[in-house]
Amino acid sequence: MARIEITTEACKSCSYCVISCPKKCIEIGEKVNSKGYLYATSVRPEDCIGCAMCAQICPESAIEVWR
Numbered sequence: 001m002a003r004i005e006i007t008t009e010a011c012k013s014c015s016y017c018v019i020s021c022p023k024k025c026i027e028i029g030e031k032v033n034s035k036g037y038l039y040a041t042s043v044r045p046e047d048c049i050g051c052a053m054c055a056q057i058c059p060e061s062a063i064e065v066w067r
């Protein structure tokens with residue numbers, strides 16, 4: 001099973017990862033990081049297929065994919 005790790009401090013809340021995920025397993029959460037951005041968070045991680053679309057599109061290189 002694949003999983004992702006998001007460096008929440010690097011997230012700028014652009015939502016590109018949310019839009020890119022074919023399995024809809026990333027959402028912008030309700031918590032802010034120290035820079036004041038609502039950061040992306042992994043949801044339904046069991047649905048992640050490890051395609052790495054999210055990691056490729058993230059302009060902040062904030063996502064790592066493990067598979």
Ligand code: SF4
Nearest residue numbers: 021048049051052054
């Ligand atoms: S690796 Fe693919 S399926 Fe998993 S969260 Fe990223 S975009 Fe979604």
Ligand code: SF4
Nearest residue numbers: 011012014015017058
């Ligand atoms: S693409 Fe990167 S910076 Fe943008 S919301 Fe997702 S994790 Fe945050």
